[in-house]
Amino acid sequence: MRKVYIVGIGMTKxxxxxxxxLRELFAEASLKAIDDSGNIKPGAVVVGNMMxxxxxxxxxxxxxxxxxxxxxxxxxxxxxxxCGSGGFAVATxxxxxxxxxxxxxxxxxxxxxxxxxxxxxxxxxAQAADAEYEVFYGASFPALNALLMRLYMERYxxxxxxMALWPVMMHDNSYHNPYAQLRFKTTIQHVISSPIIADxxxxxxxxxxxxxxxxxxxxxxxxxxxxxxxPIEIAGVGLSTDSVDLxxxxxxxxARSIRLAAHKAYKMANVEPKYIDVAEVHDAFSINxxxxxxxxxxxxxxxxxxxxxxxxxxxxxxxxxxxxxGLKARGHPVGATGVxxxxxxAMQLRGDFPGVRVDKAEIGxxxxxxxxxxxxxxxxxxx
Amino acid sequence: MRKVYIVGIGMTKxxxxxxxxLRELFAEASLKAIDDSGNIKPGAVVVGNMMxxxxxxxxxxxxxxxxxxxxxxxxxxxxxxxCGSGGFAVATxxxxxxxxxxxxxxxxxxxxxxxxxxxxxxxxxAQAADAEYEVFYGASFPALNALLMRLYMERYxxxxxxMALWPVMMHDNSYHNPYAQLRFKTTIQHVISSPIIADxxxxxxxxxxxxxxxxxxxxxxxxxxxxxxxPIEIAGVGLSTDSVDLxxxxxxxxARSIRLAAHKAYKMANVEPKYIDVAEVHDAFSINxxxxxxxxxxxxxxxxxxxxxxxxxxxxxxxxxxxxxGLKARGHPVGATGVxxxxxxAMQLRGDFPGVRVDKAEIGxxxxxxxxxxxxxxxxxxx
Numbered sequence: 001m002r003k004v005y006i007v008g009i010g011m012t013k014x015x016x017x018x019x020x021x022l023r024e025l026f027a028e029a030s031l032k033a034i035d036d037s038g039n040i041k042p043g044a045v046v047v048g049n050m051m052x053x054x055x056x057x058x059x060x061x062x063x064x065x066x067x068x069x070x071x072x073x074x075x076x077x078x079x080x081x082x083c084g085s086g087g088f089a090v091a092t093x094x095x096x097x098x099x100x101x102x103x104x105x106x107x108x109x110x111x112x113x114x115x116x117x118x119x120x121x122x123x124x125x126a127q128a129a130d131a132e133y134e135v136f137y138g139a140s141f142p143a144l145n146a147l148l149m150r151l152y153m154e155r156y157x158x159x160x161x162x163m164a165l166w167p168v169m170m171h172d173n174s175y176h177n178p179y180a181q182l183r184f185k186t187t188i189q190h191v192i193s194s195p196i197i198a199d200x201x202x203x204x205x206x207x208x209x210x211x212x213x214x215x216x217x218x219x220x221x222x223x224x225x226x227x228x229x230x231p232i233e234i235a236g237v238g239l240s241t242d243s244v245d246l247x248x249x250x251x252x253x254x255a256r257s258i259r260l261a262a263h264k265a266y267k268m269a270n271v272e273p274k275y276i277d278v279a280e281v282h283d284a285f286s287i288n289x290x291x292x293x294x295x296x297x298x299x300x301x302x303x304x305x306x307x308x309x310x311x312x313x314x315x316x317x318x319x320x321x322x323x324x325x326g327l328k329a330r331g332h333p334v335g336a337t338g339v340x341x342x343x344x345x346a347m348q349l350r351g352d353f354p355g356v357r358v359d360k361a362e363i364g365x366x367x368x369x370x371x372x373x374x375x376x377x378x379x380x381x382x383x
Numbered sequence: 384m385r386k387v388y389i390v391g392i393g394m395t396k397x398x399x400x401x402x403x404x405l406r407e408l409f410a411e412a413s414l415k416a417i418d419d420s421g422n423i424k425p426g427a428v429v430v431g432n433m434m435x436x437x438x439x440x441x442x443x444x445x446x447x448x449x450x451x452x453x454x455x456x457x458x459x460x461x462x463x464x465x466c467g468s469g470g471f472a473v474a475t476x477x478x479x480x481x482x483x484x485x486x487x488x489x490x491x492x493x494x495x496x497x498x499x500x501x502x503x504x505x506x507x508x509a510q511a512a513d514a515e516y517e518v519f520y521g522a523s524f525p526a527l528n529a530l531l532m533r534l535y536m537e538r539y540x541x542x543x544x545x546m547a548l549w550p551v552m553m554h555d556n557s558y559h560n561p562y563a564q565l566r567f568k569t570t571i572q573h574v575i576s577s578p579i580i581a582d583x584x585x586x587x588x589x590x591x592x593x594x595x596x597x598x599x600x601x602x603x604x605x606x607x608x609x610x611x612x613x614p615i616e617i618a619g620v621g622l623s624t625d626s627v628d629l630x631x632x633x634x635x636x637x638a639r640s641i642r643l644a645a646h647k648a649y650k651m652a653n654v655e656p657k658y659i660d661v662a663e664v665h666d667a668f669s670i671n672x673x674x675x676x677x678x679x680x681x682x683x684x685x686x687x688x689x690x691x692x693x694x695x696x697x698x699x700x701x702x703x704x705x706x707x708x709g710l711k712a713r714g715h716p717v718g719a720t721g722v723x724x725x726x727x728x729a730m731q732l733r734g735d736f737p738g739v740r741v742d743k744a745e746i747g748x749x750x751x752x753x754x755x756x757x758x759x760x761x762x763x764x765x766x
Contacts, residue, residue, distance in 0.1 A: 001483035021515075044622070053436035053463070057518070059510040060465035063624035063758045073643055075622030076758065077471045078463040080436070082443035088460045091484075092475060098482035100384040101474075101620060127442040132404075135440070237484060239427070239458030241446035260456055375446045375459065 004097045005224035005231035006346045006381070008037025008217030014181040014331030014340075017211040022056055022112040023068045029213035030069045030108055037217045038227050043102045044075035048089030048109035049335035050082055050370075054124040055116050065108070075102070082128035082370030083284065085109065086214070086338025087377030090366075091237050093218050103220045109339030110213040121209060125334070128371040130245040142206065142285070144372055146198035148252055149287035153200065155253065156302035158290075160200060164191035165308045166286045167204050167328050173315070174325020177355030179340075181210045181331030205286040207332035214339040216346065232346040235363075236269030236380030238262055244374050253302075255373035258295035262367070265378040266297075269363075273297035276319040276380075277361035278348045280341035282369045283326045292367060293321065296378070315356050319365070323348065323356035338368030342379055349383040387480045388607035388614035389729045389764070391420025391600030397564040397714030397723075400594040405439055405495040406451045412596035413452045413491055420600045421610050426485045427458035431472030431492035432718035433465055433753075437507040438499050448491070458485070465511035465753030466667065468492065469597070469721025470760030473749075474620050476601050477762075486603045492722030493596040504592060508717070511754040513628040525589065525668070527755055529581035531635055532670035536583065538636065539685035541673075543583060547574035548691045549669045550587050550711050556698070557708020560738030562723075564593045564714030588669040590715035597722040599729065615729040618746075619652030619763030621645055627757050636685075638756035641678035645750070648761040649680075652746075656680035659702040659763075660744035661731045663724035665752045666709045675750060676704065679761070698739050702748070706731065706739040721751030725762055732766040 010032025012025050020028070026047070034040070045066040052058045062076030075096075081088040086109035093107035113121050126135045129144060152158065168188055174180035186204055194203040224231035240260035243249055249256075266272060273296060281296065283289035293304040298319060299312075307313065313321040324330040324344045327337060345364035347353035362383050369376040393415025395408050403411070409430070417423070428449040435441045445459030458479075464471040469492035476490035496504050509518045512527060535541065551571055557563035569587055577586040607614035623643035626632055632639075649655060656679060664679065666672035676687040681702060682695075690696065696704040707713040707727045710720060728747035730736035745766050752759040 050442055051436075053434075053510060054440075056514060057437075057506075057510055058514040059433055059463060060467075060627055060753045060757050062464055063754070064513065064627045066624055067626045072626055073623055073639065075474075076464075076624045077475070077622075080442060080461040080463055081445055081459075084443075091458075092460070092478075095475075095478040095482040095484055098484065099478040100481065101478055123440075127436060127440055130447065131439060131441040239460075240456055241449055241459045243450045243455055244443055244447045256456065370443045371446070374443050 002098050002100060003221040004094050004218050004234045005221060006216050007219045007224050007228050007231055008033040009343045009346055010036055011179050011214040011340060011343055012212050013179050014210045014212035014333055016114040018115060022052060022110060023065060025112060025211060025213040026065045026108055026110040027069050029215040030106060033215035033217050040104055040227060042071060042074060042104045042106035042217060044096050044105045045071055046089045046093040046105060046107045047078045048086035048339055049078055049111060050080060050085050051111060051124045055120060081375035083334040084338060084368050084370030084375040084377060085335035087368030087379060090339060090342050090379055091239055091377055094234050094237055097218050097220055103223055105218045106215060107218060107339060108213060108215040109336030111333035111335045112211045113209045113333060114211055133245040142198040142201055144246060145285045145287055146201045149200050151252055152287055152290060158305040160192050161188050162305045162309060163286045164188040166289045167191050169314060170322060170326045170328040173323050173356050174329030177325050177330055180325045180329060181208050182329045201285055207284045207327040210331040210333050212331060212333035212336050214336050214343045216339060216343050230350045232349050233382045234379060235382040236265035238265030238378040241375050242373055244371055246372060255291045255295045257373050257376040258292055261376040261378040262296050265380045269380040271363055271380060275363050276365045277363050278345060278358040279319045279321050279365040280324055280344050281321060281367045283328050284332055296367060320358045323358055338377060341366035341368055345381050349381055385481050385483060386604040387477050387601050387617045388604060389599050390602045390607050390611050390614055391416040392726045392729055393419055394562050394597040394723060394726055395595050396562050397593045397595035397716055399497040401498060405435060405493060406448055408495060408594060408596040409448045409491055409493040410452050412598040413489060416598035416600050423487055423610060425457060425487045425489035425600060427479050427488045428454055429472045429476045429488060429490045430461045431469035431722055432461055432494060433463060433468050434494060434507045438503060439495060464758035466717040467721060467751050467753030467758040467760060468718035470751030473722060473725050473762055474622055474760055477617050477620055480601050480603055486606055488601045489598060490601060490722060491596060491598040492719030494716035494718045495594045496592045496716060497594055516628040525581040525584055527629060528668045528670055529584045532583050534635055535670055535673060541688040543575050544571050545688045545692060546669050547571040549672045550574050552697060553705060553709045553711035556706050556739050557712030560708050560713055563708045563712060564591050565712045584668055590667045590710040593714040593716050595714060595716035595719050597719050597726045599722060599726050613733045615732050616765045617762060618765040619648035621648030621761040624758050625756055627754055629755060638674045638678045640756050640759040641675060644759040644761040645679050648763045652763040654746055654763060658746050659748045660746050661706060661728060661741040662702045662704050662748040663707055663727050664704060664750045666711050667715055679750060703741045706741055721760060724749035724751055728764050732764055
């Protein structure tokens, strides 16, 4: 297997970009990444995106976006795994280089969620759930996560205030991130008195709707070592899935796809959870963060909220989790999120992330997922 | 680069399957393929599909379909490149194995197009064109192809009757294919007097709307040689794209993405067009067949119709083109088509294709594309 490195990074700020189209957002991030790589020319483009078929009514998205950044003629495809599309796109780009088929691949996540009636966006988001077994019966995506949150609190004894510690920490972090959508601080009181979305999930437990694009450029070892002094190695790639519908799982609070993907990635990178300096993980709702921390091996099952109370996972701790502010506060342009995470972790390892920085980080992890821990990717990076 | 082999094949008949859902079609083809492989267990699933987001309102399709065939926990993702999704899915599966990340990968193309109002299906198909630059102005997908057909006939002197030779040949072939959607013969007179779809394209120039799924199981050399006496090697993979909109191309009749993808695939497989024994190519409309034959190097530019008149490309010729009946008559369940082609060519090389058979075929080619030659894959197989 050829080694694969990240040699270029570009992102747009996440926001309600009413004046920028899907292709403009992708181009902005791509041109930044190409510039960051020293202007190398990718032979292939992999796009992570969930909603272009539903909201923009546009397919063949890979070719469309590749052409728009001057790469007409290159290979191009779109990868879809709901909100996990970005991570699976990075994994696909990884195999395009690792296999030897391409030497330089541009992987971009992009999503344009605003500009549409909220009902359309909500419906598009619900397509991450099972259309026949869940959505047909009226289950929205927040409603499904609310079931998990209620059960978690009851089973493990976490209070509503305990669960609010996560969004408070995320807003503390995003406050310093110039790419973040929500750059304000919040408090436990503020979180637990914000409007109810699906009880017990409240507005400030939830990631916002936003637009954005993030791009990483991957290259073979030979090229990477030639063009940059700070190549970041993709040392582990773990992918796994679970049932889309929640009803057929053995236990609602066992997110098996995360555990399986993490196990694969750790093994491939030859590391353990305790070696991770910095992680960006998928916290679409506060409850997701608890499950992810536990399944990644950063906390024992049912105890992530206790570690949070002890002040763990904050800047200065190992691992520091979501220094970007996470989906909760950096934002969650769904199909783009997995690429943002990989880009942010890579910048932490390079030492040039412009927000909360993790000093001397050597090993980082990015965990992204579609649905309620349905399609999970875990990607481990090394300096 | 590790060598990659096809070790299992399964297909459903293409039809208007009013009694079978998307996941049922996928399961039928998958279980056949797994059975054909001697019951090996894939570690990853790649799904080629265009329309599930628009028609079935279902995302996270990879996980959904993997779970439904008993592969909960495996890696799974959907690849989208409009009508070229299937070919790009095979290419993605190829890199998953070639990179060493997985040893056994199930690649399935699936599309469920019937059961919906024709207006919905037509709109979903139009998403292969540029939503902002073409569809917004009322251009349907057949209308764009009609522009090309008119220009081809005028520039190269082909008559309406000459162009009808293609569908007549395709129906001759599909007549013998038990998986084909349209199993009847037709005549030049019948083609040119069938209803106009978008002048000069008529009904019998057009591929039908249908449902279907095709699956190939890919494996590393070590595994392939252990489990089958007839492993089929994926010897060449070429991918390329062009602008989605036709207006910005230098020449409407130069399908650059096909030429570039073919060049890559021939080079990688170390073959030339004249070595190809059997090919399955993307003939969504009669005009597509002409352009494809020319860009693949089977005919000189502007002369494919003359070779057709001379009786070339039929069973017995080298290459025999579309012994399945092609998109025209075998059918075109859009995101599945590229996998059908690879499956059919592999069966020709194994010697067990149940329709028109190409004797002693050693080298085969499958060419699939999204849009009007927007996203093209060319895959070369060797016995």
